[in-house]
Amino acid sequence: MADALVRGGTSAPAAPVTARPGGGRRGRPGRRGQRLVEALFLVPAALYLLLFFGYPVVKNVVMSFQEYTTRTFFTGEAPFVGVDNYVNVVTSPVFDRALLNTVLFTLGSIAGQFVLGLAIALFFQRRFPLSGVMRSLILLPWLIPMIAGSAVWRWILDADNGVLNRVLEALPFVDAGPQWLTSTSLALVAVIGVNIWLGIPFNMTILYGGLQEIPEELYEAGELDGATGWRAFRHITWPMLRPVVTVVLVLGVVYTLKVLDVILGLTNGGPANSTQLISTLSYDTSFRQFDFGGGAALGNVLVLLSLVFAIVYLRFNRRAVDE
Template sequence: MTTHAQEMSAPAKQVVKASLHPRARRQKSRIFWIRFLFVLPVMLYLVLFFGYPLYYSISVSLEKYDLSALFTGNAPFIGLQNYTDVLQDSVFQQSALHTLLFTVGSIVPQFVIGLALAVFFTKKFPLSSFLRSLMLLPWLLPIVVSGTIWTWLFDGTNGVIDQVLTALHILPAHFAWLTSPSWALFAIIITNIWIGIPFNMVLLYSGLTNISPEFYEASSMDGAGKWQQFFYVTLPLLRPVVAVVLMLGLIYTLKVFDLIYVMTKGGPANSTQIFATWSYNLSFSQQLFGNGAALGNMILIVALIVAVFYIRFNKSVD
């Protein structure tokens, strides 16, 4: 009887399995479509606001797309000629140098001052939370507002900076900050440092507060001083956060446009022209849309290279 029951149970199991199989497939299909519907808005967003603009930018950069092509719709394919024209333009070397100076001159002070403030605010004292929140103001202000404020501060006639430095006999009266080819870029770098310090401070402060006090206690027992703890405990443990801060700062600085456009528009005499502002001028001032798109794509390539290095760095840390 037992053997017969076992023999009968095998076909029965197959029947039950066959009856459940379509139901299981329908259930899996339903789960798939539910997940797809949740992902669909993000996919549409990426395609519409990233995929298509990137495709269009690459397409325009490979065509002779100027003002006449904009109206006629006839833009002949010229391959990499726009990229060659950009690289051979006399403004390219100027813009490359200014972009490098602006990027390094902004990122390094932002990071150093941001780290110093982050370490300072890890010490609890009255009004520390209020002051830390107040420090966020430069980052929260719209760039146009910040640029307008600092344009007034650097004004050679009524600017506060000019009046203070003149009173201290550091600079002559009516010093032309933003109209001097020698000093305009320096003034914009100072402004950008002021804007970026809070961002660096917040991320680094978050990283510092996540370091366990046990590391400092153990190093103190080994006789390490404050500076030794900072260089041999804090900085190594803060390394992943530092990488994020520097990468995001580099990408942000490479694409800065509005600040320079508000303060100098790339002048005087291209002395504050960086890749972002030059790309705008090529496209909308000179109507060389193909050249502007080519330069924009070159900026994107640099940002992608930075992102790849960051990803590889993260893998090596892990």
């Protein structure tokens, strides 16, 4: 039968060839259309970032190289001055003091906020009655506007009628209350203390969330090997919490470097520039001296300080992880 079919010039019908889904030329228009749709969904987010983040940053950088004053708003002219704004602000007699105060303020605030926030987070890791209510109360300083909190603390730290000095003067070994906000040696310490109070809720909340993600099985296995208490924290809690610690410290430094309202509400940079920071100096240069170019240059100095800290800390943290 097969020979007869071959001799007759006929052959069995071939099986139909089916194209693979997504293969060949038919799949390309679908992929291109999908990519086009994805790009269209990204356009609003990209425009938002460029408009509200990219443009202010670029404008601030451009202003720092211009003689941008109140006259510019009327004439529209802002002559290019190169790096003169940076030279003027860096060589000013207040800049060295403001830079030192900024470093001390940032280090003191970050250390206090992180240590106390971590201690409180570890405390609330234990379950006890009303723990949820107490965690909610600790969040109150974070919810209160900073300028309002600063006004309350200014009343508390007042040398004559402040609550803190009234309590201290009631003690038998205290003759007179300290001049918290008017002493050149105590004003920066007082401001750091207030900023620590404002930043504890943020650190506690983020670190507490990180602690909740650590599996309990690790602690149970550690108890079998004798890792309890400090050993459990060193070998289990801290390594597992390190990514969260990185986020908290980097964000904390960025937020602390640009603190303005706390200083304005408590000391306004005084006394004798003892609490003057680069952020307050930038505000004073821009909105009191109306030298917007110099204020923009000081703002860019803050950005550079933030980037330097972030890069250095991330490199050290990467080395620690690799080791």
